[in-house]
Amino acid sequence: MNQAAPTPAKVWLVGAGPGDPELLTLRAARLIGAARLIVHDGLVDPAILALAHPEARLISVAKARSRHTMSQAAINALLVREALAGTEVVRLKGGDPFIFGRGGEEAEACRAAGVPVEVVPGISAATGAAAAAQLPLTHRSSASIVSFVAGQCKGLSDQDWTGLAGHGRTLVIYMGVATAGSIAEKLMADGLAPAMPVAVIENATRPAMRVLRAPLAGLPALVAEEKVASPALIVIGEVAATPQTHKLRALALEALA
Incomplete structure (x- = not known):
């Protein structure tokens, strides 16, 4: 008998704010502390990443001018793949996910794959x-x-x-x-x-x-x-x-x- 595929987990697009950890929203801080997988941008301050759960897996997808750790298509695929496997993902972005954060593209990719997605706004840069x-x-x-x-x-x-x-x-x-x-x-x-x-x-x-x-x-x-x-x-x-x-x-x- 074929085993049923796991129910897709949720992808959270979370704004990390402008840098200071004290400027995180309460919801963002809670999600960061509870997540077992955090996919984060390079501009997220190390002090914010330090709030992650000790057992959390942190994946950097840092982007600099003409130097990308991972293409946007690959990031989209990573989020979808992990969520379809049943892993809840916190996608952590500097500032607000929907202001020059490509959050819209990632939300579209998740929805197209049947993955539930929720956006947690952050103080914009x-x-x-x-x-x-x-x-x-x-x-x-x-x-x-x-x-x-x-x-x-x-x-x-x-x-x-x-x-x-x-x-x-x-x-x-x-x-x-x-x-x-x-x-x-x-x-x-x-x-x-x-x-x-x-x-x-x-x-x-x-x-x-x-x-x-x-x-x-x-x-x-x-x-x-x-x-x-x-x-x-x-x-x-x-x-x-x-x-x-x-x-x-x-x-x-x-x-x-």
Whole structure:
């Protein structure tokens, strides 16, 4: 008699937040501590991985520019294979799974294979970095629109970013360190002022966090001279000009008046 196939286990797409373990959601922390299989990205902080169960199997599928431990198709296949064999999988991603995390692709692959999937949101890299740097992405006096873009996409020069940055708007660029020169050139060619303020937030929420500032025209030199490395976000807009603490304090006092 043929033995029945096991019921597919669930795949959890879990956001690990911007880095600091204390910024994990309660649900994410519980799942990490209970999981027996964690498939994680390279940007997940080691302190978060240290929360895993002692008997958990940890598989790194780290991706760097042009250097992938495992292709996306292979990652999808791994998740499906383990779940179909009856192993519950925690797929751990930096930030939020559905913001430049390919969580959508992995959820689609699971559903197509009949594998149940659930998403646990995380504090995104953009909002976590901005909060840690006390740099508001929106501000009543200077920005009411925020856009997120990926800076390492193929065909960067052909993408239309017109209107994403400028007066009253904030542009947050993920994965843009390696292409900072092209990004600055593109935005200025599209009409953005060379003096537009830029902030680069490196290692957000971690002990080694740095916040570096320059005008848009000086972005390539800033990245090169400061040897900025991933993980880092680039924030472009008036909110990046100077620390906003004094303005926020004034608004708070006004609200209390």
